[in-house]
Amino acid sequence: GAGVSQSPRYKVAKRGQDVALRCDPISGHVSLFWYQQALGQGPEFLTYFQNEAQLDKSGLPSDRFFAERPEGSVSTLKIQRTQQEDSAVYLCASSLDTSRKTQYFGPGTRLLVL
Amino acid sequence: EDQVTQSPEALRLQEGESSSLNCSYTVSGLRGLFWYRQDPGKGPEFLFTLYSAGEEKEKERLKATLTKKESFLHITAPKPEDSATYLCAVEGDGNQFYFGTGTSLTVIP
Numbered sequence: 001g002a003g004v005s006q007s008p009r010y011k012v013a014k015r016g017q018d019v020a021l022r023c024d025p026i027s028g029h030v031s032l033f034w035y036q037q038a039l040g041q042g043p044e045f046l047t048y049f050q051n052e053a054q055l056d057k058s059g060l061p062s063d064r065f066f067a068e069r070p071e072g073s074v075s076t077l078k079i080q081r082t083q084q085e086d087s088a089v090y091l092c093a094s095s096l097d098t099s100r101k102t103q104y105f106g107p108g109t110r111l112l113v114l
Numbered sequence: 115e116d117q118v119t120q121s122p123e124a125l126r127l128q129e130g131e132s133s134s135l136n137c138s139y140t141v142s143g144l145r146g147l148f149w150y151r152q153d154p155g156k157g158p159e160f161l162f163t164l165y166s167a168g169e170e171k172e173k174e175r176l177k178a179t180l181t182k183k184e185s186f187l188h189i190t191a192p193k194p195e196d197s198a199t200y201l202c203a204v205e206g207d208g209n210q211f212y213f214g215t216g217t218s219l220t221v222i223p
Contacts, residue, residue: 004157035213040215041215041216042118042201042203042212042213042214042215042216043158043201043213044213045211045212056209091157091158093157100146100148100205100211101146101163102160102163103160104160105150105157105158105159106157107155107156107157108155108156108157
């Protein structure tokens with residue numbers, strides 16, 4: 001079946017612009033995670049949804065970052081007033097249950113802020 | 115402080131030359147240690163989860179082991195298609211979840 005998909009795959013934004021990154025998880029997956037991966041680094045946790053509830057947003061780096069999953073399926077990560085340090089790959093992962101035991105990752109969205 | 119350290123940062127092997135990757139961790143109440151493979155331009159692909167010291171898991175040429183302080187990913191007789199970045203991650207009892215920075219493996223034919 002289809003895996004996790006993310007769009008757009010690449011996004012170039014001018015500093016100060018708002019961006020929205022989309023994640024389509026595997027159908028029926030309860031948990032959805034967002035991560036930020038800087039070049040040469042491992043992914044860093046941003047936020048976690050269980051169905052439509054955002055249960056953990058402790059990794060969001062600032063109040064410019066906002067995530068939602070209103071119907072418990074598709075999720076959007078929004079970054080307001082982008083800054084150069086926001087340049088990274090944003091990864092989405094979904095899991096069938098409430099654990100991270102097997103997370104399926106999408107291909108990521110590469111964001112470049114100029 | 116919770117942390118995950120992987121070594122070496124990069125490893126070049128000849129095809130067939132076995133080796134091991136290391137993941138050292140400090141976390142409060144380990145709930146699971148995860149190994150992933152990441153190819154360029156792609157998201158991490160799940161390989162293994164280990165839960166307790168002494169546990170081992172195998173998949174083709176890969177074997178993961180776990181002690182109370184570290185995990186090893188053993189690669190036996192690697193092939194060029196094993197070239198990738200291998201990431202280790204740990205989950206603690208407070209739901210904290212940390213990735214290491216990865217080991218970039220290159221297998222030369």
